[in-house]
Amino acid sequence: MAQKPSLPGAAILKQLTIRIASTPVEQLPRIAAQVSGSLWTCRDLLSSTAPSTKQNSDDGVIVHRFKTQLSTLLQDRTIEGRWSAVVLVKAAIEAGGLEVLGKANGWVKSLLGFLKKPDPPTTRSLSVITLVRIFMLTWDHANLVREITTPALPAFISSCLSNIENKRCSASELQTILEALATLLPRHPTVFRTHENHLRSLLNRIISSTATPGGAQHYVDCHVKTAQKVLVLLHNCAPKQGASEKWDDTLKSTVTATHTTCDRVFRSVIEDWRSAAGVSPSVPAQQLAVAGDAEMESSDAVGLGAWKGVYSGAERVVTLLELLQTHMENTTANSATIRIGLIADLTTRLLSVTVPASGRQEFVKPNNQISRDEREALYNVLPRIHVAVLQLLHSIIHRFGAALLSIFPSLIEQLTWGFKAERGDEQFRASAYSLLGQILNFNGHSLAKDEIADLAPFFVACCFDVLPEDNRATVSAPISGGQQQANASAPQNSKPTIANAALHDAATALLPIALSQLDPRLFPRKLRASIDRTAILTKHKQTLVASVLNPPVNPAGTGAQASLLPFLARLFPGDAEVEAIIRPRMPVTWTGRRSGIEEDDEVEEEEGQEDVEMDGQAEPDLLGVLDEQLGNAPSEQEAVPAEGEAVPVEDSTTSSKRAAPPTTEPEVSAKRLRASPVAESLAEVLPQDLPGPDPATAQALVPTTVVTRAKSQQTVTLPPQAAPAAQDDEDDDGSDFEMPPLTMDSSGDEAEEDDEDGE
Incomplete structure (x- = not known):
């Protein structure tokens, strides 16, 4: 008589095997997702070791039949069968763990063959995902890396690079391959070293496609960002512990390429910037001031292709800035030296060229040798370049934090200058709000009154962006006597829409930071009133809490003004944070005073001593x-003499000792x-009014x-x-x-x- 299955999930796995075998191949993709989800309930059976399965023969037979069924599907001639096999193999390996992974060498070879077949892109994408998952599961086991990953990885990289160059490669498959390469490259740099040149050329082509339209294949933003990440990670392939030097060379090459591109894109204006890092122009100004479009005929220092036109040049500048941002956001193989001064010099140059306000040339000086159309095109793309600069600075501050305190004042000055010129662009405002909030978290308490007044346009614009359109008139009041009107500080050329969630979130996040990090005594009164009004109208809890915890102060510093605590309690009555503010349950701190009952007894005793006792005694x-x-004065122990009794005379030493006050005095009220x-x-x-003999003749005690x-x-x-x-x-x-x-x-x-x- 056969023994019943002992491990949980045996019956479920048996039914799943029967279902896979009985379902027509054309119908398998429809049930593959359900079967994969049910495999997780059988993980105890799939992950059981060989000795335990021998004790129960039925369990071993069920597992063997299931694995045989998957191997059969991997060899199926139909597209539906192979697609379903890939999905089930990934689910079985994740559920079975090490026991199934150790015997998956045959499955890996079949999946590598799928990458070379003319299957649909979804099958190849799933095959790439499954193979990457298998490689990742082997990282904790050196024997599996040696048996599975090391032999299969070269063929996997070659097949992926071939599929990228193939016209049949879809956008989703390209994104999947790039993400797979970014995942595997840091863990297997020696295997990727033989494919470095080929991979670098493909990545440069993808990255430079935004500035070189008309290529054989279209690449979207997600492709470019992932390709930038893989390009930065290629420094791991440097031999003999040279990853740090390779990373530093790549960073300097990117900064040099950005300056070279700016020399051509900014030729229609005269720059006031002077390099503090010793950067010299790539081309003399006399050669740039010629007829024709701005262009670069050859590859730059990074290896990106040529471009032509101001719009293509601006896209190249944005791409290079994003490449610098990728350097800051990704980890390195070893410790690396960051050239902050070199990057700060570049950002200073880019933020120095701004869009003229209302068509007046008050921010920049035009170059009359260049056509006006090219200059207008430059003004059109400048906000996008500046947004990329602010995002780069945001990543740098996020990476280094308080170590950049020395450059925060200059960053605030540049940000204020750029905000006055380009506050009409929504993306620029959103990036400026995020960067300013990040700076204030580190440097807000050290700002002076004049510096806070210079930041007033940011906060007024925040109120404008956060408030609904019906209530935006509340920010039209003047900020202070010597400042410009707040409505003039608000954006003039655009009305933010509700769909722009990034702008709304950035503006909402900046207001509580401003209230909590800036000194309330230095805050302009009317600006503070506008922020409080905005917090009430928008019902934003963080801003209300920040206002309550940092109440406004009167100009003379005599005390705090009215608080928003009633509004906070009314809007969020059940919030735990509000409850803690209103009724803090702190431990009792003893100040040394006695309890209320003892104090009452003491007061009553003292009052009783004041009453006159009409008992015949003084x-x-x-x-x-x-x-x-x-x-x-007699001491406390000395009795009061009776009537008519003379007090003996004592020397001065005894009198001074008795007149000395006690070391510990009882607590008395201020009235006492x-x-x-x-x-x-x-x-x-x-001496004169008391009855007795003449004071002149009183020589003895009387x-x-x-x-x-x-x-x-x-x-x-x-x-x-x-x-x-x-x-x-x-x-x-x-x-x-x-x-x-x-x-x-x-x-x-x-x-x-x-x-x-x-x-």
Whole structure:
């Protein structure tokens, strides 16, 4: 009796095998996608090792039948059968893993044969994708690389290069081949080294096709960008660890080719730029100022083909700038030295030539030896060139970050200059917003007030691009007294459409960066009001949060103005970020003060000490103040003398020790710390007004009677030097209590009110 399948997916794989065998070949492409998706549920069975399958014979038979069925389809004579086989082979290898991959050498040879057959482009494209996937899965296993990848890769590269040159190669197949080469080249540079020259010529032809129309084959932008990536990666093929030097030579050649092209494209204007990197003109100016179109008759330093006309030259400049951007965005085999100064010198030259505003030649000087038509054509293509420059700078800043702080001021100045001339172009505005936001993230807090005022046109244009057309009148108010009107700073020649998502996203992203990275004290008030108004009308959460966290400040710096927190809470009531701002749940930070109950008890105790006790005894508060004024305050442990009892005289050392304040004083309110005016007046009249003998004859201790509101009298003995001590300590009232008035007519509360009115 046969043993039942033990591994999960065995029944599913068996049914899939039966379905493939029973379905007509012409109908297989319709079910290939469904069968491929079901193979993933059988991955445990397909990836099981040989010993486990021997223990269960049925599982091994099911897997063997399935693999045999795929091998049969790979040898099928029909196009439908081979197409379905390619799809199923890729799904089986990904589901089976190492167990299926190790036995896929025969499948690889069949797939390589598909690349040479006149099958539809989709079959060849799927074959390329499947082979690349197989090669990638072998990278972690040296034995599989040696057995599968190394023998098959040369034939794969040769077949791909032949298909690129063939007229039957479609656009999708070309893109698939270029992406496959970009994936495999960094991992197998020695295999590609023998095909480097052939591959470089094909890549140069693809890249230069935009400036040389009329070729045998049309290439779209995705082809050009991928070809640029493969061309940059060719430095890995340099022998003897020379990849870094090869990469540096390619970068310098690209910069040189860009300058050479600009010499011809910019000949209709007189440039004010002077190279700071020692770049000299490729052709003397006398040879350029001749009749005829601007052109380059031979290949440039990179190896790109010839071009003719300003429009073709501008396309070549954009292509070379994109090639420089590709250098910045892709990794290198080894560490490389980046010549930032050489690239910055090139971008400075390109941004120095701008479009005249309103037809006036205020930004550039025309070259009268060149026709006006060529100059107008140059003005037409300048925004596209500048967009490529800004994208290049964006990639450089993204790669190096804060290491470029030294060049940020010059970049802001060039960007501001170009924005005034070409803010009417939507692509230029989108690129300028992205680049400015990137710079402000690193350098925004260090900008001065004048520099922030120079950036006002960017923020006004952002509000213009973000707001709906019905609300764009809100940015028409003036920014500040000495500045131009905001509507003049807004774009004049174009109205952005909702379809331009890149412009809207870039403008929306810049506003919160401006509020969070720039100093609110230096922000123009009316410009800040326009941004806040835009945030409310567009209901943009990031801008509202940035405005709440960085509130505007009054011009005098006296405090913050009204916040947008009510609008933020109303628009986004359920947002966790808004909840954290409104009700922050931070841990309690103890400041050293006691709890509220203890403070209340202390206040009640102090108030109770102020009340007059009508029990026949003098108030201790009054006696303490008198002793303090007389410089003979008793210590806390010393008892108050009874009525008629004389206080013995002590020396100055003992008195000073007793008069010293305690090291730790209890917390008292500010009201208790005030000097008592009653005590001060008492100190002034004390020697003359107190009853007793004549002060001139008082040489010994005499008892003195002080009348208070209490019914009884308290006798205090005063030393002879009490009066001078009272005058010296008149301004030093160390009492923690407030003196009640020495009268029986008014109560303590009324005297306190009079004291406050007097102050």
